[in-house]
Amino acid sequence: MKYRHGFHAGNFADVHKHVTLLSLIAALQRKDKGFLYLETHAGRGLYDLDSADTHQGAESRLGIGVLRGTASASPQIAAYLAAIERLCPRADESLLYPGSPLLAAQALRGQDRGWCCEIQAAECRALERALQHYPRMRGACTDGYAGLAAHLPPPERRALLFIDPPYEEQDDDLVRAIAGIDDALQRLANAVIALWYPIKDQPELAPWLTRLAARLAVPALVAELWLHPRDARIGLNGSGLLILNPPYRLDAEMQQWLPELGDALGAARQGGTRVQWIAHEQH
Ligand SMILES: C[S@@+](CC[C@H](N)C(=O)[O-])C[C@H]1O[C@@H](n2cnc3c(N)ncnc32)[C@H](O)[C@@H]1O
Structure with missing residues (x-):
């Protein structure tokens, strides 16, 4: 690899x-369990x-480099910026x-x-070093899908699964991720699952999402942010998250903060944002 x-x-x-990840964790933490x-x-x-x-942080200049030091009206973006500042003070x-892993680790509660x-x-050795002060978060040098099988279902009967493959082989990674999701839902039907996917090739992405939506048995929404036309031949045009079993009101919150994040990152020029239910919309 x-x-x-x-x-x-x-x-x-x-x-x-990462803003999405922290908002998912915050939403799950509305319950004490x-x-x-x-x-x-x-x-x-x-x-x-x-x-x-x-590469001396070249790509970060159009990401965290733009946001750092700015004030945000939305609590979700402000919480993300505060976490970055706590973990990596300027x-x-x-x-x-x-x-x-580190962003999630600092957000976990005692329970x-x-x-x-x-x-x-x-990478795994570095991960273990990064997590050394967070005893509630463990690093494991293993295949992530084997990890899902090993830890599900948990005794808590509540879980957030975060799946962020590298997409070196886009089709293989998508197939493995969906198989992993199917397996995880068999083990824990109420698992909240977030799968990141790249927006690179709109003609392939749209039918993939449609096919996926048709076979999903659980509520699912997508949250996307793209900076370039969705089928531009630039490389990475945008970023998508498929969220299964989203916590209550996550969609409404995203409708507030995602456009603000898009504006801050320059999506208004040639890109955009969307939050959309693709299966079993919840009210
Ligand atoms: C996109 S990066 C993860 C970034 C991280 N989630 C973050 O947001 O900070 C993908 C990582 O997955 C690792 N990886 C690839 N295949 C894997 C597998 N089957 N199981 C576990 N890790 C894998 C790669 O080595 C790489 O470090």
Whole structure:
């Protein structure tokens, strides 16, 4: 595997993904009962935006670089920026960006716990170091789908699954992710599941979502943010999240904060945002 998330750390897709992740966790935490956080594709947990591993944070300049230091009207974006500031204070000389495992770890309460799986050994060792001060969140050097099978169903009977594949082989990653989701829902039907997907090729994406919607047995919505026309040949045009069994009112909250995030990241120029139910809309 050649994929290194470092090159993309803190880019607009990471920002979209991570604000969504923290809002999902906050929504689950409206109930006192603890839950299991399970991440299948964790990465290294912490990225140095001043290093060759991240191309000196080149992509982050159009992501977290735009947002940092700004004030946000929406509580979800403000909470994300506050978490970044807590984990990687700007007062430090270093220029760091936290990955999803660290962002989730700092948000867990005493009654919550988490496992993050990473398959590349060097990334996994870095992940374990990044998580060393968070005893409620464990790193596991294993295949993420094996991790799902090993930890579901949890004794808490509540779980948030976060699936963020690298899409080096786009079709293979989508097929594996959907098989993993099917298996996870068999083990825990009420699991809240978020799958990140790239918006690169609209003619392929639209029928994939339609086919998926037709066979889903649980409520599902998509939340997307794109900076370039959806079928531009740029590389990554946009960022999408498929959310299954979304917590109550998550859609309404997203309708508020996602356009604000899109505006802040420049989506108004050639892109856009959308939050849309694709199966079993909840009221
Ligand atoms: C997109 S990155 C994850 C970024 C991270 N979720 C974040 O937001 O900070 C995908 C990661 O998945 C890892 N990976 C690829 N296939 C995997 C598998 N089958 N199981 C676990 N990790 C895998 C890659 O090594 C890479 O670090």
